[in-house]
Amino acid sequence: MAKSNEPFWWSLFSAGGVVAALLIPIHILLFGIAGPLGMLPADALEFSRMQALLAHPLTRLYCFVLISLPLFHWAHRFRFTLVDLGLHGAAMLIAVLCYGAAIAGTIVAALTLWG
Amino acid sequence: MKPDVRTIPANWWLRRSPPWWLRRRPYFLFMLRELTSVFVAAYVVIFLVMIRRLNEGQAAYEAFLDSLKSPLAVLFHIVALAFALFHTITWFHLTPKAMAVRIGEERVKPALIIAPNYAAWAVLSAIVAWFLLKG
Amino acid sequence: MANSTSEGTMRLEVFRYSPEKGEEPRFQTYEVPFRKDWVVLDALNHIKDQSDGSLSFRWSCRMGVCGSCGVMVNGVPKLGCSAFLRDYYPNPIRVEPLANFPVLRDLVFQLDSFLEKLKSIQPWIVRRDGEKPVSEGEYLQTPAQHARFKDFSMCINCMLCYGACPVVGMEPHFLGPAAIALAQRYNLDSRDQGRDQRQETVASHDGIWQCTFIGECSAVCPKHVDPAGAIQQAKLASTVDWFKEVLWPFGGREKR
Numbered sequence: 001m002a003k004s005n006e007p008f009w010w011s012l013f014s015a016g017g018v019v020a021a022l023l024i025p026i027h028i029l030l031f032g033i034a035g036p037l038g039m040l041p042a043d044a045l046e047f048s049r050m051q052a053l054l055a056h057p058l059t060r061l062y063c064f065v066l067i068s069l070p071l072f073h074w075a076h077r078f079r080f081t082l083v084d085l086g087l088h089g090a091a092m093l094i095a096v097l098c099y100g101a102a103i104a105g106t107i108v109a110a111l112t113l114w115g
Numbered sequence: 116m117k118p119d120v121r122t123i124p125a126n127w128w129l130r131r132s133p134p135w136w137l138r139r140r141p142y143f144l145f146m147l148r149e150l151t152s153v154f155v156a157a158y159v160v161i162f163l164v165m166i167r168r169l170n171e172g173q174a175a176y177e178a179f180l181d182s183l184k185s186p187l188a189v190l191f192h193i194v195a196l197a198f199a200l201f202h203t204i205t206w207f208h209l210t211p212k213a214m215a216v217r218i219g220e221e222r223v224k225p226a227l228i229i230a231p232n233y234a235a236w237a238v239l240s241a242i243v244a245w246f247l248l249k250g
Numbered sequence: 251m252a253n254s255t256s257e258g259t260m261r262l263e264v265f266r267y268s269p270e271k272g273e274e275p276r277f278q279t280y281e282v283p284f285r286k287d288w289v290v291l292d293a294l295n296h297i298k299d300q301s302d303g304s305l306s307f308r309w310s311c312r313m314g315v316c317g318s319c320g321v322m323v324n325g326v327p328k329l330g331c332s333a334f335l336r337d338y339y340p341n342p343i344r345v346e347p348l349a350n351f352p353v354l355r356d357l358v359f360q361l362d363s364f365l366e367k368l369k370s371i372q373p374w375i376v377r378r379d380g381e382k383p384v385s386e387g388e389y390l391q392t393p394a395q396h397a398r399f400k401d402f403s404m405c406i407n408c409m410l411c412y413g414a415c416p417v418v419g420m421e422p423h424f425l426g427p428a429a430i431a432l433a434q435r436y437n438l439d440s441r442d443q444g445r446d447q448r449q450e451t452v453a454s455h456d457g458i459w460q461c462t463f464i465g466e467c468s469a470v471c472p473k474h475v476d477p478a479g480a481i482q483q484a485k486l487a488s489t490v491d492w493f494k495e496v497l498w499p500f501g502g503r504e505k506r
Contacts, residue, residue, distance in 0.1 A: 212476075
């Protein structure tokens with residue numbers, strides 16, 4: 001008897017939180033710090049190698065989950081943060097903008113990976 | 116009761132300065148925790164852009180990799196990593212609160228729920244690193 | 251008086267508000283003797299006895315079980331009877347009414363909204379199957395069944411959790427920590443069958459879903475009820491319900 005549809009967004013938030021907690025740090029470390037600073041083997045991020053990695057359907061699915069779920073995690077958390085900061089007057093608008101952005105990002109990710 | 120007695124409205128406390136989340140350490144840490152989601156989202160957008168550049172061909176991809184080497188980009192990623200780690204740690208420690216796992220009368224110690232999360236984190240990170248470096 | 255507190259006394263800055271005088275709220279400073287075993291409530295009673303009989307505040311048991319004496323001590327919700335002067339000595343203490351409630355006078359706040367919220371979650375055993383006649387004896391409950399809800403039954407309605415929660419201050423209709431913990435107390439009680447009934451209120455937008463898990467409610471609770479935990483557990487349970495309803499719209503739900 002759920003009077004509210006919040007559970008739907010909350011489950012996306014939770015799933016995104018788990019994905020972000022488990023996978024985001026290593027990705028930032030490898031792609032954002034170690035790679036650019038030259039700490040990885042020379043060919044680790046090499047174009048044809050990365051293309052080959054991405055060609056695999058499971059890699060694409062992985063990337064989709066890695067991008068989409070954390071976006072919904074952000075949307076839900078950020079929406080409530082803005083309310084906690086005092087913006088509760090625009091609560092509905094903020095919700096639409098946040099979830100809308102996450103949905104848009106998800107669509108772009110899908111098109112990028114499988115378009 | 117006097118009909119015209121004025122009560123101070125309930126929001127008297129919140130209306131003061133500084134904003135509530137700057138007044139005490141737990142509140143500030145809460146705000147930082149919530150802000151981690153901004154850095155997480157910013158990173159996955161960058162990750163998405165990287166994939167798009169890959170699709171656009173070698174020149175575009177390598178230009179993107181070059182842009183990641185700029186001091187500003189590296190600084191952003193260091194800050195983002197700090198926030199991502201803060202998310203991970205707070206997430207693992209808050210998860211047991213949502214589940215009251217009991218064996219009989221005894222509540223399972225939170226540490227027993229938190230530890231496997233850290234283990235999974237280590238294992239998954241190792242797998243991702245392996246895929247990138249050797250896979 | 252001199253600015254510094256001399257050995258053996260302590261300074262209290264107490265919030266004063268006398269609406270019948272038409273004045274603005276203000277702080278009044280008092281010097282009280284410092285005794286190692288005194289709590290803030292002792293200091294307030296000393297002030298009322300010895301220097302200023304007009305100071306108004308609620309108290310009763312003075313031992314942390316009645317929930318009457320909630321105040322803000324240096325910006326933190328505390329029971330006046332459980333905040334020891336020695337933990338602050340020799341610095342002055344600021345005593346204010348509990349946050350997020352309308353203030354009637356001095357440290358006395360209006361708690362009607364809290365009582366309404368408590369009532370709204372139906373804090374009693376709800377039976378769908380009807381009551382057993384007394385001749386058939388009690389509803390039996392194992393220690394394990396009791397353990398499921400025991401912590402949530404320890405609430406003394408002191409409202410410190412409401413004073414600690416910014417969402418309570420920002421969203422007047424938010425049910426709040428104690429009310430939701432109390433709802434969980436009954437939902438988890440094996441004798442109760444009213445979870446569905448309570449969900450109308452608990453799982454609404456002004457119920458559990460306003461909570462952003464700041465967690466200070468549990469931090470200030472003098473009885474270790476952990477209302478934040480109750481709310482997160484309620485979120486999980488409501489989410490499972492929601493998915494069940496969406497995926498099996500015509501399936502019967504188990505009667506509780």
